[in-house]
Amino acid sequence: MLIECVYNGENCSSADFVEFISPTYGLCYTFNAQSSHINNGTIHYNNENGYSGQLQLDLYIHSHQYVPYLTDAVSIVTMVHDNTQLPLIERVGIQMVPGRKHKLEYSKKTNSFLPSPYTTCSKIVTPGMQAMFDQFSGAKYDYGLEICFIVAMQTYTYDQCGCVSPYQWSARYIIPHGENNIIYANLCNISDPCYSDAADRFQGSxxxxxxxxxxxxxxxxxxxxxxxxxxGLAPSSWYMNSIKEFVESLSIPLPSNWSSTWSNEIQNNYVSLDIVCGSTLVQSYTQQATLQSVDVISNIGGQTGLWIGISFLSLMEFAEMIFRLIRRQVYLIKDKIQKRRNVYDTKL
Structure with a gap:
């Protein structure tokens, strides 16, 4: 439950979040996602209100309502990701334990790859991916490699088993292979080995x-x-009564012994989180072509000109050599004729 939300010094609320479903954690929320119904379809920027990007959240877990045996930890799971990225929080989420004020300081790196024909990178959201994205509160999500593979594996599993993996129940809207219609697939029985065998074949073939x-x-x-x-430890003693009043004002049922243990309950359920931009510098890794089309044409022209030039010079040298040889032969012939004449005149 959200107690307080502040971004760059201004209050925010649950209306600034979009929902998404995690197969592991259930209903989750994203702040500052690209969505048409939030912030007039735009996103917040770090430099708003003269700040450098700071989100402050105070949360209350209500751990007494956790379903037994489904989890062995009490925490808030969070991650920092791009505005148009569907968060795979099961893989990269960070657990934030109650009773502390956590600070996440982030810096940004970007990676850019060349499109075809240099690489096989993709920006295209497939129809199957879009069918999955359409279930997430109108948020705009871009292409993601792992999401693409999840959708493809679910599609293959459905074709083989007539149902999809129960561990990826957020990806139940699929388009069967070779068809155009979106269907809402049934989940396979968890005891049925068909879905796991299909996943093994998909990944191994x-x-x-x-x-x-x-x-x-x-x-x-x-x-x-x-x-x-x-x-650091939280909350402070002066903040305890404010949290108590907030929790008691909710319609969520309280623990049966709340009146005597409310202080411990708050310590065991309160989580504070500050997400701060640690540096405005962005490290960019950009792939560039060693030779572009202009360079290729230029090199071909240069090489062609060079070899044509060399060939022309060689032809001129060859012609000059032939000319010199002919001239030498003419000289030798003339010299021999002249000597014969001189010998003939001497005899006379």
């Missing part, structure tokens, strides 16, 4: 993956956020 995931190339542009984490 190059021909199958090329057939179902032929469009799943590397992203042409990626943004990576490098994090530095630190934390």
């Amino acid at each position: 190059l021909s199958i993956s090329n057939n179902y995931a032929s469009n799943c190339g590397l992203e042409c542009n990626t943004n990576e956020y490098v994090l530095q984490l630190s934390s």
Whole structure:
């Protein structure tokens, strides 16, 4: 539950978040996602209100409502990602324990790859991916390699089993291979080995993956956020009563012993989070072609001109050599004739 939200010194609310579903954590929320119904379809920037980008969140977990045996930890799971990236929070999420104020300081790296024919990178959102994206609160998500493979694997699993993996239930809207209609696929029974066998075949067979995931190339542009984490004890004693009043004002049922243990409950459920831009410098890694089309044409022209020039000079030298040889032969012939005449005149 959101207690307080502040971005660059101004209050924000739950209306500034979009929902997305995680197969592991259920309903999750993204701040500052690219969405038409948030912030007039635009995103927040770090330099707003004279700040350099700081999001402050105070959260309350309500751990007494956790479903037993589904999790072995009490925490808030968070990640920093690009505005148009569907977050795979199961893989890169960071767990934030209650009773502390956490600080996430991030810096940004960008990677840009050349398009075809230099690489096989892709920007195209496939119809299957778009069918999955359409289920997430109108947020605009771009192409992602892992998302593309998840959709392709779910499609192959459906073709083989008539159902999809129960561990990827957020990707149930699929387009069967060779068809155009979107369907809402049933989840396979968790005890049925068909979906896991299909996943093994998909990942182990190059021909199958090329057939179902032929469009799943590397992203042409990626943004990576490098994090530095630190934390301190929270909340402070002077803030405890304010949190208590907030929790009691909610319609969510309280623990049965709340009146006597509310202080411990707050310590075990309160999480504070500051996400701060640590540096305005962005490290950019850009792939560039060693030779571009203009360079290729220029090199061909230069090489051709060079060899034509060399060939012309060689022909001139050869002609000069022939001329000198002919002139030498003419001289020798004339000299021999002259000597014969001189001998003849002497005899007379």
